[in-house]
């Protein structure tokens with residue numbers, strides 16, 4: 001399915017919608033954006049600022065001080081120094097980890113000339129930098145009463161641009177801090193046994209949660225990148241973790257949310273109160289309510305983890321058979337309880353590399369067991385060593401705590417670049433199909449041919465992820481049948497022309513649809529997916545979509561909390 005085909009289909013759909021719009025005007029108000037005649041007056045914004053105790057910010061792209069009309073040499077130097085810092089980006093009202101969702105295609109680049117006028121791009125026009133439940137209620141009421149294009153922004157890691165939007169009003173939750181451990185937590189109004197839990201406020205990052213959990217002698221299932229918001233988009237979308245095969249997805253560990261719904265009411269959401277919303281918020285993505293806190297189960301501290309660091313280098317010709325062998329190894333590793341991150345990239349001019357990190361928690365430092373699991377791969381590499389076309393190197397280390405893993409093996413990624421991605425969840429059978437495996441290996445290798453493109457294979461499913469029923473909660477049912485999450489990345493530099501960016505975007509969609517053909521019937525993880533997925537409702541939620549949409553329209557009947565490719569985008573727009 002090529003991009004031309006997609007363009008033709010979308011043109012046909014636009015024509016149908018246009019005809020429909022004349023016959024039946026939308027039941028829902030248009031979302032007001034900055035510049036529209038319905039945008040509130042300066043006096044209304046000043047009143048909002050006063051009610052929010054001065055916490056309303058006129059948000060600008062982070063590189064604004066480096067350009068006219070906002071140029072300020074000292075402030076620009078500070079921006080340049082912090083540009084790739086994850087936490088700095090989360091804190092700025094106008095910054096996003098991925099600049100594709102910050103500038104859009106309007107220039108305001110940190111490396112661009114000062115005399116190029118800074119454009120607002122996709123950065124919200126005003127941001128309510130909320131600090132309390134009451135602030136959130138004020139902001140939601142204002143958004144609803146003025147029919148604003150509203151965005152919720154936490155740690156700003158979203159890959160689909162859900163937390164930014166041209167001319168929007170953002171509710172920034174990053175300043176809502178607090179981490180509280182309880183030994184005997186019982187969800188409100190429930191008659192169930194007490195358990196150990198931690199309640200995390202909406203603005204916490206995983207790194208601070210991991211440090212607090214370590215000090216408290218427990219572990220929490222959380223994201224591999226410790227700069228991701230611990231109580232924002234991650235649990236709403238599903239939340240995969242290196243601990244997921246042992247303890248399930250993030251959504252399998254949520255005991256309770258506290259939220260503000262579109263009517264401005266504060267609510268507790270769990271199995272016993274607002275249970276339909278609880279079902280939806282565990283995987284339905286953003287747009288159901290504004291989270292003020294999430295309570296997660298905690299698990300006993302992991303005393304040691306055996307970590308296998310693997311690097312498999314091949315010539316271009318030897319790559320496909322080696323990758324095929326590597327794919328067949330995934331079920332073996334999963335059966336031995338390993339989770340893993342694998343990166344596939346080309347190493348110009350001639351080579352390819354498979355880099356991986358495999359983790360075996362609570363393994364008592366049993367290096368023999370790790371060696372036995374990896375024996376098939378080592379045998380393959382040895383058999384090809386003489387020909388000189390495959391070389392393997394491994395290092396096995398034992399980490400004493402989860403926190404050590406995040407501090408020593410997974411330091412925060414540099415951010416502030418433009419990247420896009422596409423993905424599919426892969427079932428076990430896809431790795432066991434000896435006939436299709438060489439084609440898949442060949443295809444994945446081909447994806448790394450362009451300069452910014454890489455492939456990732458995350459062994460973060462299987463095990464406990466596959467235990468709950470597909471309709472137990474709103475999350476994509478494909479997770480319950482998945483062994484791994486396969487991602488393809490691309491991106492561009494600030495000086496890439498807009499036609500070239502569009503080609504990269506179209507190319508990524510085309511490749512993602514080809515990837516999907518290897519796993520018919522499987523969906524994609526909505527937090528790490530292609531924004532241009534053609535059948536996004538089915539791909540992100542499968543058979544759960546109809547129920548999610550029903551719950552969305554009951555809790556937010558006029559579409560106050562919207563975002564692109566979120567539940568209800570097809571009804572309310574975004």
Ligand SMILES: Cc1cc2nc3c(=O)[nH]c(=O)nc-3n(C[C@H](O)[C@H](O)[C@H](O)COP(=O)(O)OP(=O)(O)OC[C@H]3O[C@@H](n4cnc5c(N)ncnc54)[C@H](O)[C@@H]3O)c2cc1C
Nearest residue numbers: 154155156157158162163224225229232233239240286291
């Ligand atoms: C470097 C990097 C590493 C990642 N690693 C992982 C990983 O290991 N595992 C994984 O599962 N995912 C991972 N992700 C994907 C991540 O889960 C999503 O990007 C997620 O949306 C990030 O949430 P956020 O709150 O940090 O981002 P934001 O951009 O701030 O928020 C995204 C959306 O989440 C919703 N949201 C956020 N806060 C709230 C709130 N308080 N109330 C209501 N809605 C809210 C809103 O719809 C918002 O638009 C990674 C992303 C990046 C960029």
